[in-house]
Amino acid sequence: xxxxxxxxxxxxxxxxxxxxxxxxxxxxxxxxxxxxxxxxxxxxxxxxxxxxxxxxxxxxxxxxxxxxxxxxxxxxxxxxxxxxxxxxxxxxxxxxxxxxxxxxxxxxxxxxxxxxxxxxxxxxxxxxxxxxxxxxxxxxxxxxxxxxxxxxxxxxxxxxxxxxxxxxxxxxxxxxxxxxxxxxxxxxxxxxxxxxxxxxxxxxxxxxxxxxxxxxxxxxxxxxxxxxxxxxxxxxxxxxxxxxxxxxxxxxxxxxxxxxxxxxxxxxxxxxxxxxxxxxxxxxxxxxxxxxxxxxxxxxxxxxxxxxxxxxxxxxxxxxxxxxxxxxxxxxxxxxxxxxxxxxxxxxxxxxxxxxxxxxxxxxxxxxxxxxxxxxxxxxxxxxxxxxxxxxxxxxxxxxxxxxxxxxxxxxxxxxxxxxxxxxxxxxxxxxxxxxxxxxxxxxxxxxxxxxxxxxxxxxxxxxxxxxxxxxxxxxxxxxxxxxxxxxxxxxxxxxxxxxxxxxxxxxxxxxxxx
Numbered sequence: 001x002x003x004x005x006x007x008x009x010x011x012x013x014x015x016x017x018x019x020x021x022x023x024x025x026x027x028x029x030x031x032x033x034x035x036x037x038x039x040x041x042x043x044x045x046x047x048x049x050x051x052x053x054x055x056x057x058x059x060x061x062x063x064x065x066x067x068x069x070x071x072x073x074x075x076x077x078x079x080x081x082x083x084x085x086x087x088x089x090x091x092x093x094x095x096x097x098x099x100x101x102x103x104x105x106x107x108x109x110x111x112x113x114x115x116x117x118x119x120x121x122x123x124x125x126x127x128x129x130x131x132x133x134x135x136x137x138x139x140x141x142x143x144x145x146x147x148x149x150x151x152x153x154x155x156x157x158x159x160x161x162x163x164x165x166x167x168x169x170x171x172x173x174x175x176x177x178x179x180x181x182x183x184x185x186x187x188x189x190x191x192x193x194x195x196x197x198x199x200x201x202x203x204x205x206x207x208x209x210x211x212x213x214x215x216x217x218x219x220x221x222x223x224x225x226x227x228x229x230x231x232x233x234x235x236x237x238x239x240x241x242x243x244x245x246x247x248x249x250x251x252x253x254x255x256x257x258x259x260x261x262x263x264x265x266x267x268x269x270x271x272x273x274x275x276x277x278x279x280x281x282x283x284x285x286x287x288x289x290x291x292x293x294x295x296x297x298x299x300x301x302x303x304x305x306x307x308x309x310x311x312x313x314x315x316x317x318x319x320x321x322x323x324x325x326x327x328x329x330x331x332x333x334x335x336x337x338x339x340x341x342x343x344x345x346x347x348x349x350x351x352x353x354x355x356x357x358x359x360x361x362x363x364x365x366x367x368x369x370x371x372x373x374x375x376x377x378x379x380x381x382x383x384x385x386x387x388x389x390x391x392x393x394x395x396x397x398x399x400x401x402x403x404x405x406x407x408x409x410x411x412x413x414x415x416x417x418x419x420x421x422x423x424x425x426x427x428x429x430x431x432x433x434x435x436x437x438x439x440x441x442x443x444x445x446x447x448x449x450x451x452x453x454x455x456x457x458x459x460x461x462x463x464x465x466x467x468x469x470x471x472x473x474x475x476x477x478x479x480x481x482x483x484x485x486x487x488x489x490x491x492x493x494x495x496x497x498x499x500x501x502x503x504x505x506x507x508x509x510x511x512x513x514x515x
Contacts, residue, residue, distance in 0.1 A: 025122075025201040026354065026380055027318040029191075029305065030373075032082070032205060033298055033348075034075065034129060034212040035338060037327030040295045041349045046470070050228050051292060055303030056351065059322055063353030064362040064398050068466070070445065071323050071348050071370035073413040074339050074435065075212075076103060078325035078370060079132045080418070082205075083112040083141075085374035085389030087412050089502045092419035094133065099154040100272050105133040107140065110419075113374055114141040116386045117203050123196045128183045128207030130167075138170045144195045145169055146186050148179070148209065150273075158273035160209040161216040178218050180210045180297040184304055191308050203377070208301070210294050213269050214277035217293035222279060224296055228289040232263055233344075235473060236284075236331040244475035245333070245462070246454045248439060252334035258283065265336060288330050316355045319380050321373065324348035332471065339413060339436045341443045341452045341462075342472050346411070352398060354380070362401035367409040367445035368394060390500045408446035410496045414504075415440055423503030425455045432456070444493040451477075451489035457509040463489065 038044045043057040043065060072078020076096075077088040084091055093106040114124040114137070123143050130136050130147040138145045148164045150157040153172075156165045161179050165172055175182065187206045189195075196202055217224070235241045242250045258264045263284040268276030280286040302322065309315040325348070329335035332344035339345060350368065352358065371391030378385050379393045392407045414422040415435040425440060426432045432439045432455075440455040450472070452462035463477040463486050476482040497505040 024317075025382055026357075027201050027314060028203045028321070028377055028380070029309070029318055030082075030203070030205045030321045030377075031302065031305075031323070032079075032128075032207045033322075033324040034207075034209055035326065035328045036211050036295060036298070036324035036348055037344075038069070038347050038349045039327070040211070040292055041351075044349065048228070048230065048288075048292075050225055053295060053299040055299045055306070056322060056349070059302060059306065059320065059353050060351045061361050062355065063320070063351055064359055064364060064401055066350035066352075066364045066368055068343075068365065068367040068445065069323065069348055069350035069369070070326075070346060070367060070409055070411045070443075071350065071373075072326045073341075073346055073411065075131045075325055076101070077413075077418070079207075080110075081370045082373060083114070083132060084110060085113060085371060085385075085387075085391060087371060087390050087410065087500060087502070088414050088418055089412060089422040089504060090390060090419065090500065094418040095421065096416045101131060101150050101157055102154055103131075103133045103151045105135065107135065107137070111386075112137055112141045113378075113386060114203065114205075116383065117381065118143060120381070120383055121200055122381065123200050123202040125190055125196070125202065126205045126207065127186050127190070128179075128205075129209045130207070136167060136170075138167070144190065146183075147207075154273075158275065160212050160214065160274060178297070180208055180301060181218065183208060184301040187301075187305060188308050191305065191314065192312055201381075203381075206305075208298055210298055211291060213271045213274045215269070215287070215291045215294050216277060217279070217290065218297040221293045221296045224293045225289050228285065228292070230285045230288045230330075232284065233331040233333075234471065235333050236263055238334060241473065242333060244460070244478050246439075246456070246459050248433070248437060248454075249333055249340070254334055254336045255284070255331055263331060269336065284331050287336075291328075291330065318354075319357075319377075320353040322349060322351040322353075323370075323373070337436050339438045341411065341413065341441050341454075343450075343466070343470070344472075352376075352394070354398070358395075358398040359401050362398070364397050364401045364405070366397070366405035366447070367450075368405070369409040369411060372409075408444050408492055408496060410493065410500070411443040411445070412502075413438070413441050420503055424507055425504055425509055427457070427509075442493055442497070444489055444496060446489065446492065449485060449489060451486070451493060453490070453493065453508075453511065455504075455509055458512045459509075461486065461490070461511045 042051045080091045093109040097104045125144040130149045134152045153165045326346040327348045329344040376394040444451045448467040461477040464472045
C-alpha cells in the first residue's frame, strides 16, 4: 500500500471514529428559568401544598432532584457562571457599563465554554434571555441564537413577557407574543432539526424570562390556584426576630399591614426595568399566587419539549437539566427580592434527567452550586475541561445520590463587580450596597450547616442549622456552644476562597465578636 493510500485510510478511519463518537455523545438541553424559587415546584418539600407542576415533577421522577441548590445570586453573575464555570470573582473583565442593564466583557479575557463544544463537534444554540454583556457571542460561542439581548437594548429591557427586541443570529427584529411560549416554540423547532445538522450532537441553553418581575402569567393561567393560601413568614416585619442579623437585614422593611390586617407591599414591586403590575392585588397572597401562576407556562414548556424529544427519538440520548438563576423571597426577613444570602432569596430548583444513565427518582440532600454544572456538562460530553473551573463534576452523585458529597458549596455576591475588581472589598457604601442595598457577602453550605459572612467591617457572622431551622431564624453564631462549628466553617470558607484563587481572601473585613 502506498504512503498516500495509507494516509487516506488513516484519515478516513479517524473521521469515521470521530463521527461515531460525535453521534454517541449526548445532546444537552439546559432549561434555565429566572427568579424561580424551589418553592414553586410541587415535588419540593418546601412548596405550598396547592402548587402543581406535573411536568417538572415528572422530570424529577425520571432523574435526580437536588434538594439544596445555590445556582447564583442575581441575573447577570449567575449567567456569567454558567458561561465560564467561575464564581463572580473569577469572571475577569466583565462589568456594568452605560444605562442599566448595559454591560460588557472582553472575550479574550473571559472566554465562554460553548465555543469549546463547537470546536469538538457540538452544535451550540441559545434561545431566550441574554443578560451578560452586549456581545452575545454569536458565531464565536453559538452556532444558532435567538436572544432577547437586554444589555444591547436597555429601553426594551423591561419587556419580560411581550413585545421584545430579539436578535436572530445577530439580526435584530421585534416580536410579539407571550415570551415563555414563544421561546418554547423556537426551542421545539431546534430540537426537531431546524437550523442544525442532525448528525451532530447539540447543546441548547433555553433561558426563559419567566418568572421574573412583573411576574406576568399566561392569560390561560390567570384563574389558576383560586384557593391559594400563603402562610405569613414569621420574620416578615422588623423587630426582635431579626435582632441577631446584620444591620441591612434588621432594617429591611418592604411589607406593612393593610386596613384588613393583611401583609401587603409598601409600594408594590420595585425593580429598575419593570413596572408594578399586580393582576390580583398587592397583598402577599395576591403576589405569591400571581408569581406561582407564572411558573405554569414553564411547566407546560417542559412537558412539550420532553414530548418532542421522545417523538423525535432523541430522549434516551439527551441530558436534560432544569435550573433557575436563583430564587426570590416573598416576605421572608422583610424581603421581596433575590440577592441576599438566605435560602428564601436565592435557593432554586435543580433537576437533572438522563434516561438509564443516572439514578431514576433520586434525591441529593447535599448542597451544590451553579459552578458545578459546567464541569458536569463537559464530563457527559466526554471532553476535558478547557481551564480550571471552580466547581465539581456532579456525575458521581447523579449515579448514586446517597454517595457522600465531599465538596462544600461556596456562594459569593460581590454586587456589580467581577474578576480582579473584587480583590479589594469596598468601604464606600455607594459601591458596597449598589445591588438592591445588599452588601457583598460570602456563604458556605456544608451538610446541614450554612455559614454567612457579610463583608462589612465588624458585622455579625451567621450560622444556621438548616435541618432544624430551615427558615434561618436563629443565628447560631451568637451561641457559645456553636463556636467550634463556627470556627470550622469560617476556616473552610477561607480555604475554598484560596482554592478558587479569590483575590479578596487577603483583604476580608473583620467581623464582630459575640458578646
